[in-house]
Amino acid sequence: MSLRSLFEWMDALPSSIALRESLYAFPVLLTIHVVSLVMFAGLVVMMDLRLVGLAYRSTRFSQIQARLFPWQMVGMVFTTLTGLLLFYMQPMRYFGKVYYWLKLALIMLAGLNAIVFHLTTYRSVDQWDTTGPPFKAKVAGVLSIAMWACIVAFGRFAAYDWLTFE
Amino acid sequence: MLLPLFEWFDALRVGDWISNSSYAAPVINVMHLLALVVVFGSLLIVDLRLLGRGMTEQPVASVARAARPWLIGALICMLLTGLPQILSLPIRQYYSPFFWMKMRLLLVALIFTFTLRHKVTLADEARVGPVWGKVVGLTSIALWTLVAVEGRLIGLFS
Numbered sequence: 001m002s003l004r005s006l007f008e009w010m011d012a013l014p015s016s017i018a019l020r021e022s023l024y025a026f027p028v029l030l031t032i033h034v035v036s037l038v039m040f041a042g043l044v045v046m047m048d049l050r051l052v053g054l055a056y057r058s059t060r061f062s063q064i065q066a067r068l069f070p071w072q073m074v075g076m077v078f079t080t081l082t083g084l085l086l087f088y089m090q091p092m093r094y095f096g097k098v099y100y101w102l103k104l105a106l107i108m109l110a111g112l113n114a115i116v117f118h119l120t121t122y123r124s125v126d127q128w129d130t131t132g133p134p135f136k137a138k139v140a141g142v143l144s145i146a147m148w149a150c151i152v153a154f155g156r157f158a159a160y161d162w163l164t165f166e
Numbered sequence: 167m168l169l170p171l172f173e174w175f176d177a178l179r180v181g182d183w184i185s186n187s188s189y190a191a192p193v194i195n196v197m198h199l200l201a202l203v204v205v206f207g208s209l210l211i212v213d214l215r216l217l218g219r220g221m222t223e224q225p226v227a228s229v230a231r232a233a234r235p236w237l238i239g240a241l242i243c244m245l246l247t248g249l250p251q252i253l254s255l256p257i258r259q260y261y262s263p264f265f266w267m268k269m270r271l272l273l274v275a276l277i278f279t280f281t282l283r284h285k286v287t288l289a290d291e292a293r294v295g296p297v298w299g300k301v302v303g304l305t306s307i308a309l310w311t312l313v314a315v316e317g318r319l320i321g322l323f324s
């Protein structure tokens with residue numbers, strides 16, 4: 001079964017059609033998706049700005065990370081659930097869009113960046129918490145800001161018929 | 167009442183370079199959205215603290231002071247990317263109920279943020295008490311969320 005036929009199968013499911021034909025599903029889901037994404041990305045960026053050394057320099061990084069993490073996750077849950085539903089109701093709208101696939105790939109990479117940072121550089125946080133993040137940590141912060149900015153931008157660009165394939 | 171002003175915007179044709187390009191409007195819109203990310207980050211970090219959540223190891227005033235330049239900088243970027251969007255389609259904005267709802271809410275949110283919220287975040291926490299801080303934090307989140315929602319709805323229904 002090809003990816004395309006999987007998308008077509010989803011597109012024909014009664015619940016997908018019902019959501020697609022609903023007058024309110026799209027505007028309501030899209031609005032929740034965007035607003036919760038902005039909240040999630042906002043708190044991630046504030047943490048990354050600390051990592052890079054541009055904000056909250058007098059606060060230990062481990063403290064910002066630990067305190068903001070649960071709230072970042074609240075935003076992520078809302079934006080992910082609404083994002084999955086938006087995809088589920090119109091799979092064929094996104095299937096051929098390069099920006100949609102780039103966005104998905106970047107979400108994976110941003111997640112990977114966070115996990116690798118946690119398993120490597122962050123393990124020695126006790127040593128650099130008071131003196132300031134090392135170069136490797138700053139790189140992770142810059143990458144995170146750049147990737148989330150592109151994720152927001154590509155999500156918006158996926159609304160247009162730019163860069164499409166069959 | 168403001169229709170002549172928006173007709174004048176339309177007649178200025180300064181928005182033509184945006185309307186004539188298929189990329190200008192989406193790119194400006196994305197920059198507006200990216201600035202909104204920073205607006206929400208710098209607001210929420212303080213509002214959560216006012217609610218007794220998030221960065222509780224720091225005093226409210228120091229969380230607010232560190233967030234302030236980011237909030238003001240991001241709001242200036244919102245203005246710089248928002249005005250061209252009005253000027254490119256002034257008549258469409260004029261007849262959008264969501265545009266006017268957003269502008270009213272934005273005015274209230276700005277006044278609230280730079281008067282009452284500013285005072286409460288910088289005041290002595292013992293004097294302000296926990297209830298006022300919570301009311302201000304919740305009001306701030308509600309107002310700015312509504313501004314963002316109305317903004318999204320302008321594009322969806324017009």
